Amino acid sequence: MPEPTTYAAIDLGALSRNLAAIRQRTGRPILLPVKANAYGHGLVGVGKAAIDNGWADWLGVATVCEGVALREAGVNAPILKLSGALPDETEEAVAHDLRLAITDRQSVESARAAASRTGHTAKVHLTIDTGMHRIGVLPAEAAEVAALIESTPDVELDGVFTHLAVADVPAQDEFTQLQLSRFKESVDAITTRLGRRPGIVHAANSAGVLAHPDSWWDMVRPGIMSYGYYPDEMTPRTVSIEPVLSLVTHLTHVQAVPAGETIGYGRTWAPPVETQIGTFPVGYGDGYDRRLSSQVSVIIGGRRYPQVGRVCMDQSMVDLGPDSGIGVGERVTLIGSDGDSRITADEIAGIVGTISHEVLTGVAHRIPRVYVGLPQVEPAGRRP
Numbered sequence: 001m002p003e004p005t006t007y008a009a010i011d012l013g014a015l016s017r018n019l020a021a022i023r024q025r026t027g028r029p030i031l032l033p034v035k036a037n038a039y040g041h042g043l044v045g046v047g048k049a050a051i052d053n054g055w056a057d058w059l060g061v062a063t064v065c066e067g068v069a070l071r072e073a074g075v076n077a078p079i080l081k082l083s084g085a086l087p088d089e090t091e092e093a094v095a096h097d098l099r100l101a102i103t104d105r106q107s108v109e110s111a112r113a114a115a116s117r118t119g120h121t122a123k124v125h126l127t128i129d130t131g132m133h134r135i136g137v138l139p140a141e142a143a144e145v146a147a148l149i150e151s152t153p154d155v156e157l158d159g160v161f162t163h164l165a166v167a168d169v170p171a172q173d174e175f176t177q178l179q180l181s182r183f184k185e186s187v188d189a190i191t192t193r194l195g196r197r198p199g200i201v202h203a204a205n206s207a208g209v210l211a212h213p214d215s216w217w218d219m220v221r222p223g224i225m226s227y228g229y230y231p232d233e234m235t236p237r238t239v240s241i242e243p244v245l246s247l248v249t250h251l252t253h254v255q256a257v258p259a260g261e262t263i264g265y266g267r268t269w270a271p272p273v274e275t276q277i278g279t280f281p282v283g284y285g286d287g288y289d290r291r292l293s294s295q296v297s298v299i300i301g302g303r304r305y306p307q308v309g310r311v312c313m314d315q316s317m318v319d320l321g322p323d324s325g326i327g328v329g330e331r332v333t334l335i336g337s338d339g340d341s342r343i344t345a346d347e348i349a350g351i352v353g354t355i356s357h358e359v360l361t362g363v364a365h366r367i368p369r370v371y372v373g374l375p376q377v378e379p380a381g382r383r384p
């Protein structure tokens with residue numbers, strides 16, 4: 001099969017090395033978040049590779065549809081829905097053995113009703129709001145809700161978790177420690193109330209893995225760092241990681257343009273001298289942000305060239321210079337490395353004023369994911 005004109009190359013070798021480095025640092029089982037199409041890397045491709053090869057132990061999703069897609073692809077590992085579920089979607093979640101996040105008392109009843117209708121046990125994780133104020137029960141009511149779960153037929157308390165709001169910012173460490181203190185007090189209260197530990201206790205996101213060993217508990221949930229990016233430029237680099245995704249396309253048109261002739265919509269750019277303008281078939285419809293227009297570079301043959309004119313929905317232009325000799329079919333790297341040149345999602349994010357997470361998750365579904373670099377090694381044994 002010929003190489004697609006535009007594709008996202010997903011380096012599974014890099015993913016495996018990132019996860020191995022995380023496991024080596026923490027010594028904990030790993031829940032790999034694969035929500036939002038695995039941060040743009042491909043939900044099923046990444047999820048199956050991580051579980052089948054033993055790189056991760058659990059998967060985390062944001063929607064029931066994501067979890068069902070993984071089940072239908074043959075993933076049998078535990079899958080936690082990291083956000084709350086509406087009553088009308090809990091039945092499908094329980095039927096596919098997805099762990100539900102309990103965010104309030106009503107979600108306990110929703111889980112019970114779904115379990116009753118499906119004939120399955122609803123396995124749940126109680127979410128404790130320690131300061132993020134997004135979802136979860138307050139610490140003062142955590143033990144009571146845990147007891148409610150324990151007494152509810154066909155509902156099993158499988159774990160307890162919280163989420164850290166500013167663990168990636170060293171200047172905010174005091175608030176992170178406050179969150180972790182609230183979480184520990186909640187877990188202790190639940191343990192006392194139930195007379196047992198409440199399943200798997202977890203709190204650490206990427207920043208927790210990197211900077212807060214006291215957040216590791218029984219399992220860690222490294223999101224963006226699993227895919228090769230640090231959550232913030234200030235977060236300590238205690239684990240070496242490498243980007244997993246490259247965004248690649250090819251030139252589909254090259255033409256000579258005289259000096260002063262404008263390029264693209266709005267006539268926003270014109271070459272000062274006659275030059276060769278190349279066109280590549282990627283635009284904002286593919287997640288290549290329109291705010292990058294005339295602000296970003298691409299890599300061709302190991303060298304950077306400026307993108308010029310406005311980024312269109314499906315195409316963009318690049319100034320190849322007067323004498324480049326570059327023609328149709330040349331490979332263009334938008335994110336990734338070619339020779340000694342490199343463009344990262346962090347660089348793209350810096351131009352448009354966002355974060356690498358948004359750049360990666362924004363790579364459109366219509367761009368095929370091509371999986372490369374799968375290590376030829378025996379699968380690592382998973383931790384329980």
